[in-house]
Amino acid sequence: MxxxxxxxxxxxxxxxxxxxxxxxxxxxxxxxxxxxxxxxxxxxxxxxxxxxxxxxxxxxxxxxxxxxxxxxxxxxxxxxxxDSIVVRMQQSWRNALIGLIATIAIMLLLYLYALPVAADIVAKALPASVERSISTGTLEFLDKRILAPSELPAARQESIIKNFQRMVLPKEGVPSYEIIFRQSNIGPNAFALPSGQIIMTDELVKLMSNDEQVIGVLAHELGHLHERHLMRRIVQSSAIGAVITVIFGDVSSIIATVPTVMLDMKYSRDAEREADNYAIAMMKANGIPLTQLAESFERMKAKEGATPPPYLSSHPSTEERIAHIQNAR
The missing domain is CATH 2.30.29 (PH-domain like)
Incomplete structure (x- = not known):
């Protein structure tokens, strides 16, 4: 040689x-x-x-x-x-491109299928103390930046709360909840925090023409709460932080992501359909016409015109959701 x-x-x-x-x-x-x-x-x-x-x-x-x-x-x-197979592949543009495409495909499949399943498992494993910490930190942040104390009369708030508490629930095992009213500078809105607080803005209450429509919105949010949709979405948005939380009990990494998630309430198509179905079942169980639920969505859509509020900026579309409610009669 x-x-x-x-x-x-x-x-x-x-x-x-x-x-x-x-x-x-x-x-x-x-x-x-x-x-x-x-x-x-x-x-x-x-x-x-x-x-x-x-x-x-x-x-x-x-x-x-x-x-x-x-x-x-x-x-x-x-x-x-x-050389190793990895090194040999790196020397070929064709092999490198194939490897890149395969990596992207695998990551996409993991994101679309594996991550939601993992998020559901992690969300169910998180103790109640973690959910309370997340919810408290989130509400404090929103109260400082987005929300303000409600100006609805106390009697009006109490009336809505009692009317909803009298409703027959469509499923067993519903988590405890608390209805909280706030003013908002982002318009008509409602959302449920992981530990059970359902936040409803004054603007949304005023937009509805009757309490049955308000109940429809609250029922939808209770459906999200029942199915732990927000907790699952938070975990998906901070998968690494969620693992740290389960292992070490440190929720700060998750809390940091919650406000962004709350301001961009885009649940998945399946999550929105599950929450809509929960609201439909509650309306039926209490003899409330489904037209009231459909009307609540119509009013929110009309309020914002072509640009839906955060409450409606999700999949499926508002038209599809209204059609689904109408077909459920």
């Missing part, structure tokens, strides 16, 4: 020793300004790059910098050495 020129660094000084590298009977032989031998199986060879040099490291971390990469490739081939 033809010796390959290289520079040897002994790890004691910065001096480059001019040497040659050859291989005889499975032994690497360094000759020139420095001499040494070692089994080729004990050497570490750096990955091949398009323009960079190659490096051969000995067990004691001394190393060679190869001067002629093409001659070194020939030497490696003669010894039977082959």
């Amino acid at each position: 033809t010796p390959v020129p290289a520079s040897y660094f002994d790890g004691k000084t910065s001096r480059a020793h001019h040497v040659t590298l050859s291989v005889v009977d499975g032994m690497a032989i360094v000759d020139g300004d420095a001499q040494r031998t070692a089994p080729i199986t004990a050497l570490r060879v750096s990955e091949r790059t398009r323009n960079g040099g190659r490096k051969v490291t000995f067990p004691d971390d001394t190393y060679l910098e190869i001067s002629d990469a093409s001659e070194f490739d020939i030497l490696l081939a003669e010894t039977g050495y082959r």
Whole structure:
């Protein structure tokens, strides 16, 4: 085998020793300004790059910098050495592109299918204390930035709360809840926090023409709460933070993401359909015409025109949801 020129660094000084590298009977032989031998199986060879040099490291971390990469490739081939499959793929644009596409496809499948399942498991595993911490921190943030104390008369608030509490619930195991009223600078809105607070804005109450429509909106939010939709979405939005929470009990990483999620209430199509079905079942169980539920969506849509409020900016579309309610009669 033809010796390959290289520079040897002994790890004691910065001096480059001019040497040659050859291989005889499975032994690497360094000759020139420095001499040494070692089994080729004990050497570490750096990955091949398009323009960079190659490096051969000995067990004691001394190393060679190869001067002629093409001659070194020939030497490696003669010894039977082959780069790993990953390195070989990196040398081919076609293989690299295939690898990139495969990676994106796998990540997309994990996001669409594995992450929701994992989020559901994690959400159910989180203790009540975590949900309270998340909800308290979120409401405090929203009260400082988005919400203000309600100006609805206390009697009006009490009337809505008592009317809803008298409703027959469509499913068993409904979590405890509390209806809280706030003013809002983002218009008619309602949402449920993980620990059970259902926030309804004054603007939304005033937009509805009667209490049956208000009950329809509250029923929808109770459906989200019953199915733990927000908690699942928060976990999906902060998957790494959720794992840390389960292991260490630190909820700060999740709390930091909640306000953004709350201001962008875009539940999935399935989550919205589940909440709508819950509201439909509650209206039926209490003898309230489904037209009242449909009308509540119609009023919110008409209020905002072409730009739906956060409460409606979700999938499926408002028209589809109204049609679903009408078909459920």
